[in-house]
Amino acid sequence: MSNYFESEDLKKFGDIGQHGQKLADDFFKYYTDVTGVDGALTKREKSLIALAVAHAQKCPYCIDAYTTQCLETGSNPEQMMEAVHVAAVMQAGITLVHSVQMQNHLKKLVL
């Protein structure tokens, strides 16, 4: 293996059941129930959420899979990019809001 992430490995996702089939089966059923059908959210909306999460979690497999899935559920590149911005701004906001903690502690420390 030349890299930690090989795009071909995405096909091996199903193999996670190799040493724990039941738990894998439970997971894939849950996964399909959540992402594979329209529910209170459409498959298209769920795909955009998943694409955003894929970026936030920096998962190359998921980015490939959900780029395709977003197109197959009718999203366009503008919508997909906006979803990634939501992930980015959430992460920035999460970082910045922690500065409140910094300020709180600063107040304790400073005479």
Add this chain to the structure above:
Amino acid sequence: MNPVVRLKLVPAAPPPSKYDFEGQLRRRGIDLPPLGIDTLQVNITRLCNQVCRHCHVDASPTRTEMLSPEGVTNCLEILERHPRIATLDITGGAPELHPGFDGFVERAVEMGRKVMVRHNLTVQLDGNPQTGESKEYLPAFFAKHRVEVVSSLPYYQAYFTDAQRGTGVFHKSIEAMKRLNSVGYGVEGSGLVLNLVYNPVGPYLPAAQAGLEAEYKRELKEKFGLHFNSLFTITNMPINRFKLHLDKSGQYHAYMEKLLASFNPAAAQGVMCRTLISVGHDGRIYDCDFNQMLDMQATDIGGKALSIFDFEFSKVLDRRIRFDDHCLGCTAGAGSSCGGSTG
């Protein structure tokens, strides 16, 4: 000759393809005989003013193939003799670039046939790339003969449309649609039908047809004031120019595996080759336009190649449809045909 040596000379049967379409049908007990011949689809020329990246016809401004005047006459005679063939579907290339196009349409309409034209929109503005002849009369011509117009517009934005069909095609298509709308096409109550075709701009399956149609209608109306009737979603066939792209980009097998994994038995029942025959520029008959581009000529039960020059309705109807790997494109997901999803 030594029998062992002779055995060596017999060519071995090729191993079945891993994307064996007929194997998929067999495993599911599906048989797909022809159901009728409702539509005569005629590919009258491979000449086109555009060079689309996914085009299964490999059409371009340099192609010269044309159905002969005798071929046009034979198609009209077939329609005259067989009223059961209710629809004439004229395709290309850009079929309007065939010198006999107008007469073909007029005669078929006089016979009371529904005539559909696969109109690429931009030919209205570009004209004939070889002769310079203007095609601006087309909206009025179509309206006069109440032709049903079917036009590709891969997306309601320029990015996808131009990526697939060439720079500037989106804005020309919008202008051409305005001209069609101005003579009544796609306008409620006019009875003049303008349907659009969506193709994915790469190796993925189309989104659900109904949702995409609603979105196209909203966006095209809001942004450009345009109207149309229905949207047909069509899957890209892994042949010719699109296959070349898949091969070059190393995506062929991934795409075929996607089509295979998405095989939909309900969509298989509705494949267009069961009710349509496709005629090539040389008069040969095929099960569909894709088989035509792969030179998979249809044959009667006795193995005789079928053509419009010795057309017998019963022999054509009784044929076995020829399938191959690419047929997975018509049966994946919600299915795909010249009239959109089938599943």
